[in-house]
Amino acid sequence: MTRLLIIGPPFRTNVGQETPLGVEAAKYLDDGAFVPDHLTTALVKDRLLDADVQPGFLLDGFPRAAPQIMELDNMLASQGHRLEAVVELRAPDSELEQRMLQRAKEQGRKDDTVEVFRRRLDLYHRETHEAVAVYAGRGKVVSVEGSGAPCAITERAIAAVEKFLAAGVNP
Known part of the structure; x- marks a missing residue:
């Protein structure tokens, strides 16, 4: 491995x-x-x-x-x-906000506020989504359900990338 x-x-x-x-x-x-x-x-x-x-x-x-x-x-x-691949984790905005609030409690980061999170999310929708589209056009994107426990998300992502690479669609 x-x-x-x-x-x-x-x-x-x-x-x-x-x-x-x-x-x-x-x-x-x-x-x-x-x-x-x-x-x-x-x-x-x-x-x-x-x-x-x-x-x-x-x-x-x-x-x-x-x-x-x-x-x-x-x-x-x-x-x-x-x-070789671009992993796109997909999750509802509301779940992402809850994760950020939990991280704020656990880590005490001063940039983890609802206002800051919403600004970042808006930037994602305006800018990062475009980058994902570029990689999708190159056939490199592997979309993974990003909801749930971190260990389950990790397992889904690893399995999806392994399957993607094994399929040989990656030049």
């Missing part, structure tokens, strides 16, 4: 370490805005240079907008990687 490393946009790590890019990213995160493309891609590009991603990785939350897709394509090509 190949080890798969999950990489989220390295905002929190950089914010926590107060790197120059992290300080800049914090301004956007605290307001519930997406971090601008130039900053996000710089953070992801640096992270993809780390040795631990070489066996394989899953990007969580990147690319979030269509302009970031070209940047990711270039990053992957220059580092000898290729995108």
Whole structure:
């Protein structure tokens, strides 16, 4: 079995370490805005240079907008990687809001407010949905039901990606 490393946009790590890019990213995160493309891609590009991603990785939350897709394509090509699949987790907005409120209780993140969440959700519907459409046009999207317990969602996602890759639809 190949080890798969999950990489989220390295905002929190950089914010926590107060790197120059992290300080800049914090301004956007605290307001519930997406971090601008130039900053996000710089953070992801640096992270993809780390040795631990070489066996394989899953990007969580990147690319979030269509302009970031070209940047990711270039990053992957220059580092000898290729995108095999895009997992789209689908869940009702109301369930996502409840999860965010629960996370706020558990983690105490100051950016986990209903107002911030709704702003992010609006950005998703306006921008990230377009990125999913681009990948759907490339035949890369694997849609997974994202409701329920995290372990059940994870199992569904793994099974769906394994089935997708085994079907050989991925060039």
